[in-house]
Amino acid sequence: MPHRPNRTVLLGLAALSLLVGAGVAWAATGRERSLAVYPAQHMPLRFDHAQHLEAGAECVTCHDAARTSQSPKDRNLPGHEECETCHDIDAAxxxxxxxPPSSCTTCHPGFDPTVRMEPAxxxxxxANLRFSHQQHVEKKVDCTVCHGEMKDVQLATRxxxxxxxxxxxxxxxxxxxxxxxxxxxxEASGRLRLTFDSGLLRPMQGNPLGLDHGPRYEFNHGPRATVDRLTCQQCHSESYCQTCHDGMQKPLSVHPNDFITLHPVQARAGTTRCESCHRAQxxxxACHERTxxxxxxxASLRPRNLKVHPDYQAWVEIIGPQHHGIAASRDIGSCISCHREESCTSCHSSLSTRRQVNPHPAGFAQACKRLAGANDRACLKCHTPESLAEKGCR
Incomplete structure (x- = not known):
C-alpha cells in the first residue's frame, strides 16, 4: 500500500510553498514596473518580434507613428494598415x-469570425508620464536604448x-x-501626482535614488528625510508629514509597548527628536501633571516613594553644585518638561507674593539698561515698567 502523507505534512508543505512564492514575488519587485506609471495591459495577441527582425523589419516598419508622437496618449502600435505591408489579409x-501567413488566427489566437465579427x-x-518620442528621435536616441534588444522577444509587454x-x-x-x-x-501645488486609477506612485525596490518605500520604510525614513529633505518634498508636503508627527495621536507603530515607562531614557538622550512631534510646555x-x-x-497624584530632586536645602537654599539654578543653566530642557514658566516666576519675580529671590548674578544692574533697551519683553515677565525705571534699566 503506497504511503500517504498526513494532513499536517500537507498543510506544512502548502505553507512552505506560499512562503517561497511570496519571497519570489517580493524579489521580483526590483524588476517590476510600477502600475502607477505603466497601467496593466491586456494583449490577446500572438506576435514574435525576433521573427520579424530576422526577416529584415525595423522598429519604424511597424511603429513609424512613434517618430512624430509627442504624448504617451498616442497609440503607436501597428494596425492592419502596417501589417498589410507584408501580410495579405484580404487574400487570407x-x-x-x-x-507569410495572414489569417486572423495568425495574430488573434482563438478568434473565430463565424462566431463573432471582432477579435478581443x-x-x-x-503611461502616466510626460514623454515625447519625437523629441528623443530628434536627439538620435535609438529605440533599443529605452526598450532593450528585441531579438529574443516575442510579444512585447510592460x-x-x-x-x-x-x-x-x-x-x-x-x-x-x-x-x-x-x-x-x-498637481496644482507643483508636487508630483501620487494617486492614479491604476495605483499609487511610490519608489520601488531597485530605484536609482535608493528610496525603496517598502513595508519598513516608515521606521527608517527619518535619516533620509533629514539629509535629503528636498527630494521628499517633491512628493510630500509638511502637512502630510504632520499626519503622523503632530503628536496629537500616537501611531501605534512609532513607539514600542510600555513606552511611557521607557521614554525618559530616550528623552534625555535626544530631546530634539522628541520635539519634532511633541511640545514640552x-x-x-500637561501629561506629567495629569500623572x-x-x-x-x-497632591493626591504625587508618588510618595519617588524623589526627583535632591534635598530641599541643597536644591533651593544652598548655592552649590546641586542647586537648581546650576542644573537649569546646564539643561533647561529637562526642567521645562515638568515646570511651566510660572513655576520659576513664583519665586523669581518682583511681582510674586510668595517670595522674591533675585536670579541675576552680581553686577547685572550695570548691563540691565543695555539688555532692556534691546528687548525688554523678557524683563517684563518679572518686572513692571515702573520698577524697571526705578532700577535705572529704562
Missing part, C-alpha cells in the same frame, strides 16, 4: 494561401518599457534634466 479572408480588443492604457534607471543614463542633470517634474505629472508638562509628576499636579 478569401481562403487563399498566403506567405487590446487594452494598452497610456517589461519592455523603460525603468527610471534607464532614463537616468541620459537624464543625469547634464545631458538632460533629472528633475522629477521632467517626466512625472504634477503643552504635551509633556502626578509635575510641580502643579494634584
Amino acid at each position: 479572408r478569401k481562403g487563399k494561401p498566403t506567405d 480588443k487590446l487594452l494598452v492604457p497610456p 517589461q519592455q518599457l523603460p525603468k527610471m534607471a534607464t532614463c537616468f543614463t541620459c537624464h543625469d542633470g547634464n545631458v538632460a534634466s533629472n528633475t522629477c517634474k521632467s517626466c512625472h505629472p504634477t 503643552s504635551f509633556c508638562v 502626578g509628576v509635575g510641580m502643579d499636579a494634584d
